[in-house]
Amino acid sequence: MNIHEYQAKELFDRFQVPSPRGAVASTPEEAAAAARQFSGAKLVIKAQVHAGGRGKGHFKNGFQGGVHLIESPEQASEYAVKMLNETLVTVQTGESGKLVSKVMIAEAVDITHEYYLAILMDRATCRPVIVVSTEGGMSIEDVAHNSPEKIVRQFVHPLLGLQAYEVRKLTAALNLSGDIAKQFAKLLANLYKLFISCDCSMLEINPLVTTPDGRVLALDAKFGFDDNALYRHPDIVAMRDKTEEDPREVAASEFDLNYIGLDGNIACLVNGAGLAMATMDIIKHFGGDPANFLDVGGGASKEQVTAAFKIILSDPNVKGILINIFGGIMDCNIIAEGVIAAAKETGLPIPLVVRLEGNNVELGKATLAASGLNIVTADDMADGAKKIVAAVS
Amino acid sequence: MSILIDENTKVLIQGITGSFGARHAALSLAYGTRVVAGVTPGKGGQKFENTVPIFNTVGQAVNETGATASAIFVPPPFAADAILEAADAGIELIVCITEGIPVMDMMRVKEALRGSNSRLLGPNCPGIVTPGRGEKSRGGCRIGIAPGYIHKRGNVGVVSRSGTLTYEAVFQLTQLGYGQSTCVGIGGDPINGTNHLEVLEMFNNDPETEAIIMIGEIGGNAEVDAARWAMKNCRKPIAGFIAGATAPPGRRMGHAGAIVGGEEDTAQAKKRILAECGIAVSETPSDMAKTLLECWGK
Numbered sequence: 276m277n278i279h280e281y282q283a284k285e286l287f288d289r290f291q292v293p294s295p296r297g298a299v300a301s302t303p304e305e306a307a308a309a310a311r312q313f314s315g316a317k318l319v320i321k322a323q324v325h326a327g328g329r330g331k332g333h334f335k336n337g338f339q340g341g342v343h344l345i346e347s348p349e350q351a352s353e354y355a356v357k358m359l360n361e362t363l364v365t366v367q368t369g370e371s372g373k374l375v376s377k378v379m380i381a382e383a384v385d386i387t388h389e390y391y392l393a394i395l396m397d398r399a400t401c402r403p404v405i406v407v408s409t410e411g412g413m414s415i416e417d418v419a420h421n422s423p424e425k426i427v428r429q430f431v432h433p434l435l436g437l438q439a440y441e442v443r444k445l446t447a448a449l450n451l452s453g454d455i456a457k458q459f460a461k462l463l464a465n466l467y468k469l470f471i472s473c474d475c476s477m478l479e480i481n482p483l484v485t486t487p488d489g490r491v492l493a494l495d496a497k498f499g500f501d502d503n504a505l506y507r508h509p510d511i512v513a514m515r516d517k518t519e520e521d522p523r524e525v526a527a528s529e530f531d532l533n534y535i536g537l538d539g540n541i542a543c544l545v546n547g548a549g550l551a552m553a554t555m556d557i558i559k560h561f562g563g564d565p566a567n568f569l570d571v572g573g574g575a576s577k578e579q580v581t582a583a584f585k586i587i588l589s590d591p592n593v594k595g596i597l598i599n600i601f602g603g604i605m606d607c608n609i610i611a612e613g614v615i616a617a618a619k620e621t622g623l624p625i626p627l628v629v630r631l632e633g634n635n636v637e638l639g640k641a642t643l644a645a646s647g648l649n650i651v652t653a654d655d656m657a658d659g660a661k662k663i664v665a666a667v668s
Numbered sequence: 669m670s671i672l673i674d675e676n677t678k679v680l681i682q683g684i685t686g687s688f689g690a691r692h693a694a695l696s697l698a699y700g701t702r703v704v705a706g707v708t709p710g711k712g713g714q715k716f717e718n719t720v721p722i723f724n725t726v727g728q729a730v731n732e733t734g735a736t737a738s739a740i741f742v743p744p745p746f747a748a749d750a751i752l753e754a755a756d757a758g759i760e761l762i763v764c765i766t767e768g769i770p771v772m773d774m775m776r777v778k779e780a781l782r783g784s785n786s787r788l789l790g791p792n793c794p795g796i797v798t799p800g801r802g803e804k805s806r807g808g809c810r811i812g813i814a815p816g817y818i819h820k821r822g823n824v825g826v827v828s829r830s831g832t833l834t835y836e837a838v839f840q841l842t843q844l845g846y847g848q849s850t851c852v853g854i855g856g857d858p859i860n861g862t863n864h865l866e867v868l869e870m871f872n873n874d875p876e877t878e879a880i881i882m883i884g885e886i887g888g889n890a891e892v893d894a895a896r897w898a899m900k901n902c903r904k905p906i907a908g909f910i911a912g913a914t915a916p917p918g919r920r921m922g923h924a925g926a927i928v929g930g931e932e933d934t935a936q937a938k939k940r941i942l943a944e945c946g947i948a949v950s951e952t953p954s955d956m957a958k959t960l961l962e963c964w965g966k
Contacts, residue, residue, distance in 0.1 A: 396771055398858045398888045398925070401778045433779040474772050503744065503924060504770035533922045537914075548856060548922025549830020549885055552911040553953035556935070559914045560952050568915070570922040601832045601839070603815030604695070632839065633815065656836070657954035 276500050279323045281379045282514045283496045290469040292462055294493045297381030299323070306355035307348040309380035317383040318345050320354045322363050324373040325519045332365035334358065335372060341365065344383060351380055374518060384492060389482035390449055391415055392463070392493075394470045396477070396501075397430065403470065405429045405437075405463070407445050411482035437467040458491040466493075473511060474504030523567075523586050530582040532571055539564030540594040541663055542587040544580070546571050546601065554599045557656055563664035566593045577613035584617045588624070595626040595667040597659055600633075607631045607639030615646045623648060626666035630659035669876040670798040670850040671825070671867075672761055672787070673737060673809040677798075680705040680735035680759075682726065682742055682750045684716050689741030692765075692813050693720070696739075699816040700800055700807040705729035707738075726757040737761040739795060739811045747791060748773035755786040762861070763811045764790035771924070774859040781861070788861025792923065793853035794831035805847075812853065814838075822847015824960065825871035827864055828883035829856050829890075829923065833911060833953060837881050840957035846966070849877040856923030858887070864894035872902045879905045879964045881956055882947070886912030886934060887927045892941050899945035907960035908947040910935045 278286075281299035288294075296316065298309035310318055322329055322341035329341035338357040345351045355378050364372035389411035397404040408426045410418045419426055427448040429441050442460045451459050462483075470478050477499035484494050505512050517525050527534030533548065537555075541563045545551035548570045555565040567587065571579050587593055600610050614629060630653040631639045643650050651666070653659030679696070683689040684706025693716060697703050705723055706716045712724035723729040726738065738754045740747060740762065747766040754762045769791050781788060789796060795812010799805035799819035810816045818835060820842045828834040834853055841848060852867050854860055864882055871877040880902075884891035891910065898906055913935035915921045917928040928934050939949050948963035950956045 396775070396858070401775055401859045403775075433775045471772065474770055476771065501771045501924075502920070503768045504772065506745065507770075535916070535919055535921065537916065545832075547830060547832025548926060549828070549883070549911050550832035550836065550953075552885060552915055552921050552926065553830075553833055553836075553909075555914040556911060557952045557954065565914055568921055601835050603818065603832075603835045604813065633818070633835075655954050657952055660952075 276502065276505065276515055277325045277519065278498055278514045279325065279377070279516065280321065281323055281377065283498055286469060286473065286498070287493060287496070290465045292465050292469060292493055293458070293491060295382040295384050297379050299377050299379050300355060301359070301377050303352040303355040303359065306378055306380055307352040310345060310348040310351035313380065313382055314348070318351070319343065319381055319383045320345050320351055320358070321379045321381065322358050322375040323377040323379055324363055324368065324375060325516070326365050326367035326373055328365035328367050329363065332363050332368070335362040335364065341375070345380070376518070384484065384494070385487050387485045387487055389484050391418070391481050392466070392483045393477070393479040393481070394467060394475070400430055402433045403431045405431065405445060405467070407449055409449055411484070415481065431467070436471070437464060454489060455485055455491055462491055462493070473508060474501045475499060476501045523589060526582070526586050527569070530579055532569060532579060532583055532586070534586060535568040536590065537565055537567055538592070539566045540592050540667055542566045542569070542590065542593045542596045543599065544569050544571060544583050544587065544596065545599045550599065550601060554597065554656065557660040558597065558664065561657070561660045561664045563660065563667065566590055577616050580613040581617040581620055584621045588621055593625065595663050596628070597663040598627070598629045599656060599659060600631050602631065602633035602636070604634060606634055607636045608642055611639040611642040614650070615643065615648060618648050618650070626651065626663065628653055628659050628663040628666065630654070630656060669874050671870040671874050671877070672850060672852070673796060673798050673811065675700070675798070675800055675807055675809055676702065677737050677809045678702050678704045678733060678735045679737045679739060679809070679811055680707060680726065680729045680733065682707045682738055682740045682754065684708060684720070684722060684741070685711055686741055690716070692741065695816065696810045699810045700802065701810050704733040704735050726753045726759065730757045730759065735759070737811055738763065740764040740766055742766060744768040744770070748777050751777050751788060752780060755781055755784050759786055762786055762788045763793070763795050764788060764861070765793065765795060765812050767792040769857070771859060774857065778859055778861070789852065790855040790860060792857045793855030793860070794834060796850065796852050798850045799848055814851065814853070818842055819851065820847035822849065823876060823878040824848050825874070825877040825880045826851040826883070827854060827867040827871070827880070828852070829854055829885055829925070830883060830911065833883050833909070836953060837883060837956045844957050844961065846957065846961070849874060856885070856925050858925040863890045865890070865897050868894050868898055868902060868906075872904060877904065879960055880907070881960050882906055882908045883956070884908065884910045884938060885923065885926050886910070886915050886921070887925045887929065888933055891938050892932070895942045895945035895947055898947065905960065905964045906947045907950055907956060907963055908942045909950040909953055909956050910938045910942070911953065
């Protein structure tokens with residue numbers, strides 16, 4: 276789950292992680308009011324979408340740029356009119372762009388130096404790792420590639436939490452001293468609290484900046500949350516903006532289906548995440564192109580299969596469907612009945628290949644054959660993949 | 669021999685009265701597994717299917733029945749506590765089936781288990797099966813949710829992060845007439861109790877295991893670590909498969925752990941390293957057993 280820039284600022288404020296002053300606005304009037312609130316400071320107006328590349332983007336109404344310097348409350352209002360309820364296209368949004376429903380008015384800070392600061396959950400050591408670099412404001416992958424010695428890592432004990440000496444080591448690694456070092460130490464301690472308290476999987480500040488007036492500020496932040504922990508964070512769940520997500524993925528999540536849309540033309544419907552990935556792979560192996568990842572989980576009820584069919588068929592690129600179910604415990608005949616019911620309810624405008632294996636498979640295959648529907652059965656995964664690739668080409 | 673469990677292993681089930689736990693407890697009993705106790709707080713004194721005693725705590729269940737292995741079927745918010753309770757009671761093998769446990773919970777559990785005598789399998793795993801010698805492999809030990817009947821007792825060890833891909837490999841082996849010593853699901857989460865390398869080590873030391881199938885996926889470096897260890901230490905033929913070659917980077921493919929973070933944890937990179945380490949890499953998931961038999965000289 277992703278959050279907007281203004282929501283990240285809300286979390287920073289709550290955990291006392293200093294960031295540039297700012298406020299969110301949904302109307303031109305609110306934008307002007309926000310600009311008045313911070314009068315005296317240099318201000319920017321920023322379109323709130325999840326995608327990056329906003330500054331260089333363009334609106335479909337012809338207005339250029341999703342980030343602008345503003346000089347007055349009037350100008351804030353004027354720009355808000357051009358941005359709000361308009362569609363912003365950036366390098367990351369794709370052609371269709373993203374609808375802007377909020378803008379943020381924020382202080383434009385002068386920068387003395389840019390740093391990099393992130394906290395991640397490290398899989399290899401099973402503990403949080405803090406990553407810092409004096410080379411902020413650029414892609415950390417580039418820093419890792421060009422000057423790996425400039426990246427410093429500090430692992431944190433899962434039960435003891437962040438220790439003062441660990442903060443001192445990182446402060447020293449960034450060559451910070453005096454009041455700036457004190458501010459950084461406090462910011463880092465609060466950021467670590469935020470990371471743990473909100474069940475983050477990743478928290479990246481790039482850049483973290485020092486300013487000529489002696490402040491340390493988190494300028495731009497990227498949050499990742501652990502989906503498994505969202506049940507205990509209703510406040511973070513409330514930050515979810517479904518308009519930013521693929522509508523097919525939103526629809527799938529309502530039926531407990533795990534769906535990820537891709538660019539190909541062969542849809543697949545599989546039970547189990549590993550098998551679902553492997554099914555995509557084998558379609559590709561035999562020359563096809565998968566249209567999605569779809570894991571129906573262990574159950575694969577008629578309702579789920581029907582919902583899955585509707586989502587699959589809503590993708591205009593899809594030219595064929597491969598169902599691959601290993602019904603170890605589940606009765607394959609019940610799955611077959613579910614597939615037939617779903618096919619009948621949605622109509623079956625495109626080829627469907629079904630590979631069923633497992634419990635009561637003979638009856639399941641017989642049920643499919645007797646349905647009178649145009650369903651091709653397959654003996655194993657390879658056979659199923661070959662048949663669906665042949666059917667769409 | 670087998671690894672971790674055999675037909676004599678006494679198993680208890682935490683969460684035996686929930687619908688998921690009850691269903692699989694019944695299937696394990698039917699398979700011939702020695703399910704000796706259930707644990708559901710507040711339901712102590714009752715019996716599951718009129719035979720298996722239910723206790724309020726794991727400690728009581730262990731004292732009364734001598735169970736040494738536990739299967740955990742409790743919902744995600746209570747799963748970390750259930751694992752710690754099992755370890756506290758001295759359970760040797762804790763198999764956590766539960767999917768959806770917060771990573772922070774597992775981080776703390778993992779640290780708390782360091783140095784203890786308990787081994788954790790999972791979470792988010794199908795469990796572990798040592799097939800029996802009876803009809804449809806009955807009489808074996810099945811802890812978790814795998815379909816017992818697809819197995820056959822034999823000499824291939826199987827280790828995997830994915831449930832359904834494990835079934836796929838086991839089914840292929842059994843169809844070709846080759847049985848399994850033990851099949852281990854280590855789970856699809858980013859932090860798990862036991863990794864590929866540790867299971868390979870156990871298979872390498874198990875006289876009954878003659879060949880190994882290792883199934884992995886995108887994300888993390890567990891398969892790569894295991895492969896590098898195997899190149900130096902493993903005396904037995906290994907076939908491998910890595911799922912997720914077509915997965916887009918940065919997306920979580922169902923399993924919380926199945927996400928490509930960098931160049932090293934793509935399927936392509938893992939397959940290349942596995943091959944360099946002498947593992948026979950199966951090109952498609954349909955050929956896992958066939959690939960093993962070829963490198964095993966069968």
